[in-house]
Amino acid sequence: NAGVTQTPKFQVLKTGQSMTLQCAQDMNHNSMYWYRQDPGMGLRLIYYSASEGTTDKGEVPNGYNVSRLNKREFSLRLESAAPSQTSVYFCASRNREEKLFFGSGTQLSVL
Amino acid sequence: QQPVQSPQAVILREGEDAVINCSSSKALYSVHWYRQKHGEAPVFLMILLKGGEQKGHEKISASFNEKKQQSSLYLTASQLSYSGTYFCGTELDMNRDDKIIFGKGTRLHILP
Numbered sequence: 198n199a200g201v202t203q204t205p206k207f208q209v210l211k212t213g214q215s216m217t218l219q220c221a222q223d224m225n226h227n228s229m230y231w232y233r234q235d236p237g238m239g240l241r242l243i244y245y246s247a248s249e250g251t252t253d254k255g256e257v258p259n260g261y262n263v264s265r266l267n268k269r270e271f272s273l274r275l276e277s278a279a280p281s282q283t284s285v286y287f288c289a290s291r292n293r294e295e296k297l298f299f300g301s302g303t304q305l306s307v308l
Numbered sequence: 309q310q311p312v313q314s315p316q317a318v319i320l321r322e323g324e325d326a327v328i329n330c331s332s333s334k335a336l337y338s339v340h341w342y343r344q345k346h347g348e349a350p351v352f353l354m355i356l357l358k359g360g361e362q363k364g365h366e367k368i369s370a371s372f373n374e375k376k377q378q379s380s381l382y383l384t385a386s387q388l389s390y391s392g393t394y395f396c397g398t399e400l401d402m403n404r405d406d407k408i409i410f411g412k413g414t415r416l417h418i419l420p
Contacts, residue, residue, distance in 0.1 A: 228406045239310075239395060239412040240350070247406040256310070256409060287349060293406060294357055297340065297397070299349040 199223050203288050203300035210278045210307045218273040218303050220288030226298070228291050229271035231255075231263060233284040234302075240287065246271055278307045309334065311398045313411035321419050325384045328414045330396030332377040337404050339372055339379040340397035343390075344413075350395060354381065358401060383416070391418045 201222045210216055222229065227248050232240040232255075242255030244263040252263050260282060262274045271290075275282060288300040311332045320326055330339060338357050341364070342350035354364030356372035356379060364370070369382045383390055397410040 230408070232410070237412065240397075240410040242407065242409055245407060253405070253407065255407065294338065294355075294361075296352040296355050296363070297342075297350075297408065298352075301349055 201288055201290055201298050201300035203286075203303050205303060206301065207304050208306070210275075210305065212279060212307060214278050215274070215276050216278065217275075218286055218288070218305075219270070220272065220300060221270045222290040222298070223269065224290065224298065225268070226290035226292050227268070228293065229265065230289040230297070231261075231271070231273045232287045232289065233257065233282075234287060235284050243273065243286075280307050283307045309398075309400065309409050311396055311409065311411040313394075313396055313414050315414060316412070317415040317417075319417045319419065320386050322386060322388060324386055325382070326386060326416060328381045328383070328394050328396075328416075330379045330381075330398070330411055332398050332400075334377065335401040336372075336374065336377055336379075336398050337401040338399045338408075339370075340408060341368070341370055341379075341381050342395045342397065343392045344395065345392045353394075386416075386418050388418050388420060391416055 230245040231243040246265040249268045286303045289297040341353040344350040354370045393413045397408045
């Protein structure tokens with residue numbers, strides 16, 4: 198049972214480049230999340246999806262777009278990467294009133 | 309909406325007890341607790357729901373005061389493995405929209 202799978206694990210971008218972070222879960226969870234983690238800032242919610250077909254903004258959505266492709270997959274896109282988006286990104290999933298399952302994270306550097 | 313955690317950091321000797329607090333300015337539906345070690349993903353410890361239901365590790369205890377909009381995580385007889393950063397995450401009662409916001413974390417260091 199793979200759980201939550203994130204790809205890639207590491208990525209280096211130049212300012213202005215675009216990329217998509219992929220996330221897939223195999224636990225039949227309804228809700229999926231994207232968080233970013235910066236030193237001293239904790240985990241900040243970028244976007245979440247409470248069910249297939251819906252997405253909602255979190256605390257720091259600017260500069261990002263998401264797609265809930267189906268129940269399993271929730272992708273995060275950076276259209277024009279900026280150095281301020283250098284961070285560790287975590288995808289997570291769960292069913293309501295249950296715990297979050299986190300992926301192993303993507304370390305992104307924007308030069 | 310971000311919950312406030314206290315203390316920001318704590319250093320203990322092995323065997324000592326610690327309490328980590330999480331408070332919100334708004335009424336809560338659920339509180340989550342996770343521990344994260346450097347370079348790893350957060351690991352689930354406990355979830356507390358409005359109404360009293362709790363789910364989590366047997367060796368971890370926590371409380372949820374719904375009226376005060378606060379939760380506390382109790383670490384007793386601490387072990388070296390307890391070192392890490394502890395995060396609380398909260399879901400507001402007014403929304404119950406599955407939106408979980410985390411605090412900035414509490415760094416815990418256990419000395420032998």
